Amino acid sequence: MALTRPTGKHRAPSRMTRGSARIAGVATLATTGVCGTLASPALAAETGAASLEDTGTMVVLSAEAEMDSLADEVADQAATQRLEAIARVEAAEEAQRKAEARAEELREAEERAAREEERKRLNAFQAPVAGSHVSTGYQTGGSLWSSGSHSGIDFHAPHGTPVMSVGAGTVVEAGWGGAYGNNVVIRMNDGSYTQYGHLGSIGVTVGQAVMPGQQIGLSGSTGNSTGAHLHFEARSGAEYGSDVNPLAYLRAHGVPL
Template identity: 55%
Template sequence: MSLPSARTFAGLVVAGIAAPAAVGLVAQPASAASVGTWDKVAQCESTGNWSISTGNGYYGGLQFSSATWAEFGGKRYAPQADRATKAQQIAVAEKVLATQGPGAWPACGKLAGLQRGGPAPEAPKAPAAPKAPAEGTGASAAGKAYSVVSGDTLGTIGSKLGIGWQKLYTDNRSVIGSDPNMIIPGQRLAYGSGSGGGSDAPAAPKPSNSSKSAGVLPVSGATVSARYHQSGGWAAGHHTGIDFAVSTGTPVKAAAAGTVVSSGRQGAYGNAVVIKHDDGRHTLSAHLSSATASAGERVLAGEQIGRSGNTGNSTGPHLHFEVRSSNSYGADVNPVTWLNGLGVSL
């Protein structure tokens, strides 16, 4: 069956699911499907694009309608499914599966082998492994464990625990898997003395130092399509930042440590994230398909803050990256010079 038909059938069935009051009574683990199975459903529904919004009334990798997304609690994560993370979309899909069953995705669910009562939606098959430090039988009896809940990211967990997200990921890679942006409710992450085999767990790196000594490019594997102060038809008469040519959905990272000032729709910039860094500079990452960082959140260099896109006043998928001396238009400074100061070269 063609892809448009699969999306349409799934949307029609899901939209007709019972009221959300009944959903809260469902024991979600009994209907859980594996992450791999949801990936197959998404591949069929949206060619695996978890940030897709084509204007057909259905959003995200699993093609939720607005009504279904709201009914099953999706708005606690984002206004529409395409602006939520993969893990958040799967969490909502589990509620749909528990109520409607695999028939909610009649074509793609069958093709992907979607069924009730599958394995828990977690890539590693042994979720009990990280419990060892908390019970004192692993690397250190002084270690602890944190249970992931809906809406968590490694960044927000690290802020709660006073640990850099990179160390949290390194210590729990066997639990999380290869993608640090994909954590699942119910996973237990070890932290504290002796966790993960690192000998200096209590001495988590200070975010205030990392932005002054190290940085990263905001996107990987990209080419520069427009340079700073390049002349053209921009409102300022020249380009106020750097454009990186990347496909929609490419992870966008914080170039240095700092605090998120704003996240969401910002006029001509489309979806954008502004970060105030420890050196006082502000960075703007614009035209995102989704902004996953939240205002007030502390982020470290290399931590994902969104995904590239083509929103706002944009002629094609790319990342517009600005560095400013203050959080205002016209305060732009040369981003290449700033990145060079962090040890990053273009």
């Protein structure tokens, strides 16, 4: 006798039966193309997600590019400002150097002018008695002089009149000079000699350097003299008899007499 399924409630399909049905369904879907249709929404979702991700990346890259550009601009501005600051400092240093060089030039020019002025002063000559005049000329003859003629010139000078060196030199004689009375002899810086006779008093000593216009004594009437005056001689050497024309000597040195 043939066996039949028992009647009554149907039992749920077994696990093996459910598995077989699923496999069969999948195969059917694959055969009919339904599987491909079901897969399309998932693929579209993945594609959309990729597009959104790409867009976000582009936005980030654009922001980073803008930030880099801004940073470069700031760096360029800072570099320009540094260069400008350096240029200003260099310009100020150059101006300072020029100012110092100009100041040095002015200082040197002033020193040269001062030296030139001193040189002129040292080389300057003046009359031995200020505001005076010649009372007895050079080589005037007469018995008053042992040589028979005047070896110098006489300047009008009352007692106590200041007597000055006519130029710069060194005192080589200061004291009694016989017929010259109290006298001073100066070796001038140019090698010539000047003599100042009949002084009432002497104000310098041997070896002393004197400047133009420096007082060396006071006028008087000592020695072979007939009254107060200054006897002035100019000589080419230290010895007596080397006298030259005193007026010509002083005028050659710029003294207007």
